[in-house]
Amino acid sequence: MLGLAKRVGARFLLTSTSEVYGDPLQHPQVETYWGNVNPIGVRSCYDEGKRTAETLAMDYHRGAGVEVRIARIFNTYGPRMCIDDGRVVSNFVAQALRKEPLTVYGDGKQTRSFQYVSDLVEGLMRLMEGEHVGPFNLGNPGEFTMLELAQVVQETIDPNAKIEFRANTEDDPHKRKPDITKAKEQLGWEPKVALRKGLPLMVSDFRQRIFGDHKEGSSSTSGVVSNS
Numbered sequence: 001m002l003g004l005a006k007r008v009g010a011r012f013l014l015t016s017t018s019e020v021y022g023d024p025l026q027h028p029q030v031e032t033y034w035g036n037v038n039p040i041g042v043r044s045c046y047d048e049g050k051r052t053a054e055t056l057a058m059d060y061h062r063g064a065g066v067e068v069r070i071a072r073i074f075n076t077y078g079p080r081m082c083i084d085d086g087r088v089v090s091n092f093v094a095q096a097l098r099k100e101p102l103t104v105y106g107d108g109k110q111t112r113s114f115q116y117v118s119d120l121v122e123g124l125m126r127l128m129e130g131e132h133v134g135p136f137n138l139g140n141p142g143e144f145t146m147l148e149l150a151q152v153v154q155e156t157i158d159p160n161a162k163i164e165f166r167a168n169t170e171d172d173p174h175k176r177k178p179d180i181t182k183a184k185e186q187l188g189w190e191p192k193v194a195l196r197k198g199l200p201l202m203v204s205d206f207r208q209r210i211f212g213d214h215k216e217g218s219s220s221t222s223g224v225v226s227n228s
Contacts, residue, residue, distance in 0.1 A: 074139025078117030079205035106168030108147035115140035116198035119191035139178035
């Protein structure tokens, strides 16, 4: 893709990830932080793959003059996500809707920051339309423990939903929170949608797709189409 961008003179967007910071020793994470990554762990193919992608993008930028833009995306959620993609927000929402226990790994004290998809799209558009290469952290600085996230899901869907603790996964980062000062200053961007405002929109979409809710006036034709 970088070779293609070089040949046709295109601007290249790399959607990198907060995982380049690994299990960070700096909190919150700024773009100048090099990270704390295990190169041979179970998560390494993703972490190091993204770090390598950033390296290649910058090499093409410096060596071949390719216009690149690098975004480090933190946890993002919203409608139309894959229901069983294994991401924590998807898991909790699907489990609560299905009346299953919410699975929390470890003690639930590890933290993440969750941004609504429309905020991310706005940030990516501003990045691509601007003149700054990056990398830029694109994420919501609102920080939640996994237990706090589970509680928000309970509040939104089912206050009686159970929480089930399981053994933690290997190399699971303890903390994750973006410093978005650079994006604010150079892109004029910051997230607008709080978790408690965005989550119900995702829940509504998941509920419709899981249970096949149809609004009033839906005809039998829609049933035929959905079965085709």
